[in-house]
Amino acid sequence: MLAVEVKDLVKDFGSIRAVDGASFDVHEGEIFGLIGPNGAGKTTILRIVSTLLQINSGSVKVLGHDVVKEADQVRRLISYLPEDAGAYKNLTGRAYLEFIARFFGGGNEIKKIIERGVEIANLGERIDDRVDTYSKGMTRRLLVGRALMTEPKLAILDEPTSGLDVTNAREIREIIKKSVKRETTVLLSSHNMLEVEFLCERIALINRGGIVEEGNAPELKKRYRADNLEEVFVKVVS
Amino acid sequence: MSDLGNILKKEVRELLTPATIIPVIVMAFVFGGMGHMIGGVIEEAKEKPVIGIIDEDNSILSGIVTGVLNHGAEVVYSPTDGADIPEALEHVEEEGGAALLVIPPDFSENIYENRHGVVRIHWIMKGAGMMDSIPSQVVDALVQVVNQEISRTLVGEDSPVNPDVAVSPITKSETTVFKGREMEGISPGTISGMLSSQSITIPIIMMLIIMMAGGTVITSMGMEKENKTLETLLTLPVKRNSIVIGKIVGSAIVGLVMAAIYMVGFGYYMQSFQSAEINLADFGLALGPQDYLLVGLSLFVTLLAGLSLCMVLGTFAKNYKSAQTLMLPVTFLAVIPMFLIMFKDFDTLPAVLRIILFAIPFSHPMMAIRTLMFDDYLLVLSGIAYVVIFAAIMVAVVAWIFRTDRLLTGGTRTRGISKFLRGFLGRGPFHRRL
Numbered sequence: 001m002l003a004v005e006v007k008d009l010v011k012d013f014g015s016i017r018a019v020d021g022a023s024f025d026v027h028e029g030e031i032f033g034l035i036g037p038n039g040a041g042k043t044t045i046l047r048i049v050s051t052l053l054q055i056n057s058g059s060v061k062v063l064g065h066d067v068v069k070e071a072d073q074v075r076r077l078i079s080y081l082p083e084d085a086g087a088y089k090n091l092t093g094r095a096y097l098e099f100i101a102r103f104f105g106g107g108n109e110i111k112k113i114i115e116r117g118v119e120i121a122n123l124g125e126r127i128d129d130r131v132d133t134y135s136k137g138m139t140r141r142l143l144v145g146r147a148l149m150t151e152p153k154l155a156i157l158d159e160p161t162s163g164l165d166v167t168n169a170r171e172i173r174e175i176i177k178k179s180v181k182r183e184t185t186v187l188l189s190s191h192n193m194l195e196v197e198f199l200c201e202r203i204a205l206i207n208r209g210g211i212v213e214e215g216n217a218p219e220l221k222k223r224y225r226a227d228n229l230e231e232v233f234v235k236v237v238s
Numbered sequence: 239m240s241d242l243g244n245i246l247k248k249e250v251r252e253l254l255t256p257a258t259i260i261p262v263i264v265m266a267f268v269f270g271g272m273g274h275m276i277g278g279v280i281e282e283a284k285e286k287p288v289i290g291i292i293d294e295d296n297s298i299l300s301g302i303v304t305g306v307l308n309h310g311a312e313v314v315y316s317p318t319d320g321a322d323i324p325e326a327l328e329h330v331e332e333e334g335g336a337a338l339l340v341i342p343p344d345f346s347e348n349i350y351e352n353r354h355g356v357v358r359i360h361w362i363m364k365g366a367g368m369m370d371s372i373p374s375q376v377v378d379a380l381v382q383v384v385n386q387e388i389s390r391t392l393v394g395e396d397s398p399v400n401p402d403v404a405v406s407p408i409t410k411s412e413t414t415v416f417k418g419r420e421m422e423g424i425s426p427g428t429i430s431g432m433l434s435s436q437s438i439t440i441p442i443i444m445m446l447i448i449m450m451a452g453g454t455v456i457t458s459m460g461m462e463k464e465n466k467t468l469e470t471l472l473t474l475p476v477k478r479n480s481i482v483i484g485k486i487v488g489s490a491i492v493g494l495v496m497a498a499i500y501m502v503g504f505g506y507y508m509q510s511f512q513s514a515e516i517n518l519a520d521f522g523l524a525l526g527p528q529d530y531l532l533v534g535l536s537l538f539v540t541l542l543a544g545l546s547l548c549m550v551l552g553t554f555a556k557n558y559k560s561a562q563t564l565m566l567p568v569t570f571l572a573v574i575p576m577f578l579i580m581f582k583d584f585d586t587l588p589a590v591l592r593i594i595l596f597a598i599p600f601s602h603p604m605m606a607i608r609t610l611m612f613d614d615y616l617l618v619l620s621g622i623a624y625v626v627i628f629a630a631i632m633v634a635v636v637a638w639i640f641r642t643d644r645l646l647t648g649g650t651r652t653r654g655i656s657k658f659l660r661g662f663l664g665r666g667p668f669h670r671r672l
Contacts (some may be wrong), residue, residue, distance in 0.1 A: 013643075013647060047469075047646070049470075051472075051473060052469060052472055052473060052646055053646065053647070054642065054643055070473065072477075075473055075474060075475045075476075076475045078473065079473075080469065080470065080473040081470075082469040082470065084466060085465075085466040085467070085469065085470060086464075086465035086466055086467055087465070087467065088465070088467060089465070100470075101522075103474045103475055103476050104475070144557050146470075201413050201570045215614065
């Protein structure tokens with residue numbers, strides 16, 4: 001079964017068409033990257049897959065469930081990490097993880113989920129400090145821990161390393177790579193093509209709301225005789 | 239353009255947004271309208287009070303009384319021969335009068351025999367607001383003038399009355415008729431003063447609860463959006479209704495706690511103004527258990543309606559700053575009924591203000607206690623029914639918003655206003671972001 005199935009997706013905001021007939025599939029257990037420039041429609045697509053936005057036409061399915069008609073079922077399968085997301089500042093890192101974990105289980109299950117979150121976030125003793133004392137990198141690690149601790153069938157990560165320094169970005173990438181071994185499919189977006197090349201098994205290039213190319217990185221580079229994905233993208237859109 | 243001009247232009251563009259301008263423009267218009275209407279009420283209060291006089295004495299001294307009253311008031315009932323009091327009262331009330339003054343047959347005889355002359359005043363009280371008792375205060379002042387005039391006459395004609403009577407020759411015997419209830423030995427001013435705890439304290443409590451709880455809801459929505467925690471929350475396996483109800487009930491608890499803390503101090507402050515000389519329960523002005531139940535019900539549904547309205551407004555909040563701005567309309571809706579109820583009774587307001595007062599859901603619990611004291615169940619029950627309908631509509635709107643993109647993307651309907659402002663200020667921060 002496909003983890004994500006997007007067909008002829010169209011999304012308008014008033015008179016502006018943000019997604020224009022996008023179609024792509026994500027297979028179970030893979031890391032799939034949506035790459036494109038700012039404003040290409042990546043975040044809009046991820047928000048639709050996450051059940052946050054309605055669609056104008058087309059269809060989106062997550063593990064066979066329609067994101068519009070079966071939004072409640074989809075929400076039990078996914079975990080969404082928005083770009084530049086924050087956490088509740090008056091809570092400690094652990095309390096925040098506990099707040100989220102309570103939506104996914106009861107009793108011992110909650111404890112196990114929190115332990116996984118603490119392990120993934122890897123904040124040491126700082127996990128018991130208030131979130132408003134965290135640096136940007138620490139907050140992002142906490143949020144990645146939050147997103148992956150429930151072992152979702154599909155993790156949707158919007159620009160997971162955006163704004164982070166090299167060290168923090170690298171750590172986040174490692175965490176994402178490990179999560180796939182726990183049977184989580186990852187759909188992520190990025191405008192950092194080098195990062196996507198490193199992380200993703202397959203990618204889709206998106207421009208002006210439409211998918212302009214799809215495949216794995218070596219295949220695309222070969223097809224367009226390019227050294228890296230940046231060059232591929234430039235050649236595709238030109 | 240100079241550096242200062244450049245910075246100035248940027249600041250104006252940043253701060254002058256539809257979200258900041260529209261509430262202020264609306265407030266200015268409504269305040270202007272309110273001022274016009276309240277000005278009308280004040281002018282009405284300045285007019286001569288309407289009264290009726292029954293002179294059963296027909297003496298020189300009673301002539302002084304009628305002379306002063308005819309000069310200072312508009313006398314609409316003054317029979318030359320004997321009159322029936324209930325009939326006279328009905329006539330004066332129909333004419334919009336404030337009092338019927340009866341000068342008994344032994345009025346001057348009593349004074350000349352060293353007893354105070356009694357003027358029987360039948361007050362027709364129309365409302366318990368501060369401004370409702372103005373006509374009776376004017377009549378009271380006229381009675382004082384009568385007192386001085388008779389005193390001057392007695393001294394001038396060297397009457398052999400004792401000094402106590404000469405200085406203050408008349409006394410009042412008062413009966414107040416209010417909402418079909420006749421209360422002996424008490425004036426409208428006293429009743430109004432004793433009801434001041436309902437006129438002032440209850441509206442202020444309500445205003446505080448609404449502002450505290452409502453502010454919490456709107457700010458919470460603004461903070462959720464600013465921190466992008468709302469996006470996460472909406473993708474969790476939790477029903478939208480649970481999020482909405484959780485926010486409303488949580489804010490209600492916080493608002494009630496905060497208002498309670500405020501009211502402890504305010505209660506002590508108000509106690510210093512209250513006198514224990516008269517107990518309103520002696521005049522049948524007390525609430526029964528079913529009345530308290532209705533007050534509680536009115537308060538509960540109003541809080542629900544207010545917080546649902548705040549949730550709707552909260553969906554417009556983009557961040558903490560805009561949430562603060564969005565509190566303005568709520569504050570305004572809480573302050574209007576507070577002032578109106580302090581100054582006037584619902585029944586004595588002009589029709590337009592009555593419609594406005596009824597339409598604002600926050601008015602109903604503010605009016606409930608005073609209204610129930612006079613057994614006006616129709617107003618309270620219709621108010622509760624209206625607020626329930628209002629709350630249901632607001633909850634339906636919130637539920638609808640939570641099912642749409644509106645919550646995360648913002649509306650597109652302000653584009654007309656943004657376009658106008660862009661034309662006015664040049665291209666600024668109004669362009670939409672995807």
